[in-house]
Amino acid sequence: MKIDVITLFPELVEQVTQHGMPRIAAEGGQLQLSTRNPRDYSTNKWRRVDARPYGGGPGMVMEAEPLAAAIGDARAMLGSARVLYLSPQGSRFDQRWAQRLSEEPALVLLCGRYEGLDERLVRQEVDFELSLGDFVLSGGELAAMTVIDAIARLLPGVLGDEQSAVNDSFSAGLLDHPHWTRPELWRDAGVPEVLMSGDHAKIARWRRQQALGQTWLKRPELLEGLELDEDSRTLLREFIAQQR
Numbered sequence: 001m002k003i004d005v006i007t008l009f010p011e012l013v014e015q016v017t018q019h020g021m022p023r024i025a026a027e028g029g030q031l032q033l034s035t036r037n038p039r040d041y042s043t044n045k046w047r048r049v050d051a052r053p054y055g056g057g058p059g060m061v062m063e064a065e066p067l068a069a070a071i072g073d074a075r076a077m078l079g080s081a082r083v084l085y086l087s088p089q090g091s092r093f094d095q096r097w098a099q100r101l102s103e104e105p106a107l108v109l110l111c112g113r114y115e116g117l118d119e120r121l122v123r124q125e126v127d128f129e130l131s132l133g134d135f136v137l138s139g140g141e142l143a144a145m146t147v148i149d150a151i152a153r154l155l156p157g158v159l160g161d162e163q164s165a166v167n168d169s170f171s172a173g174l175l176d177h178p179h180w181t182r183p184e185l186w187r188d189a190g191v192p193e194v195l196m197s198g199d200h201a202k203i204a205r206w207r208r209q210q211a212l213g214q215t216w217l218k219r220p221e222l223l224e225g226l227e228l229d230e231d232s233r234t235l236l237r238e239f240i241a242q243q244r
């Protein structure tokens with residue numbers, strides 16, 4: 001998968017393939033990341049790419065033309081690529097979006113700064129507008145790096161088999177089950193007996209119940225979107241009964 005990121009801070013975004021799963025994906029050839037600075041497409045000698053907003057008001061707006069030219073070059077290099085704009089106005093990014101985007105052959109990620117982009121550029125060039133959440137960052141770069149990380153782990157061959165199980169719980173729409181590791185006793189707190197039993201079927205069932213229970217406790221709205229099978233409903237009822 002090819003990703004080209006249009007950003008005023010290429011050196012920041014390029015850090016994302018220096019660590020973790022994006023690094024593994026880049027070294028393994030599953031992910032090819034490139035960056036592009038809109039200032040290289042500026043038509044003025046100051047390399048400015050922002051201007052004052054029509055209608056007045058604070059801050060600056062990124063001009064359409066340098067961004068459109070950068071997108072044009074990115075698309076020429078990648079072949080037909082969808083354009084994703086990271087902004088607080090977008091649809092909420094989640095694991096389903098990560099899965100959906102990881103199936104694209106190529107993406108152009110657009111990182112905005114200042115107060116945003118000229119609306120005509122958004123309307124004419126942007127295919128997806130996504131938000132990481134209802135908060136305001138300094139720019140789209142950290143959001144783009146987060147999206148790249150979430151996509152990279154889903155690319156074929158990047159996660160080992162044992163790790164893809166981690167994905168399963170999230171992609172199944174549930175929160176993860178809790179984890180314990182050595183020492184067996186820490187500050188007088190031990191480990192649930194079932195995890196020491198060596199009974200892998202029983203452990204898997206207990207972990208499923210914990211994932212269901214933790215989701216019920218912390219993010220009940222996630223359960224509303226799921227069709228639980230009879231066994232899961234039984235596990236959840238048992239968990240809830242134990243809470244009382």
Ligand SMILES: Nc1nonc1C(=O)N1CCN(Cc2ccccn2)CC1
Nearest residue numbers: 086087112115116131132136137140143
């Ligand atoms: N939340 C987020 N999820 O994705 N990106 C963000 C985010 O906060 N930012 C900061 C502002 N940038 C520029 C901007 C400002 C206003 C309207 C559109 N664009 C975009 C990226």
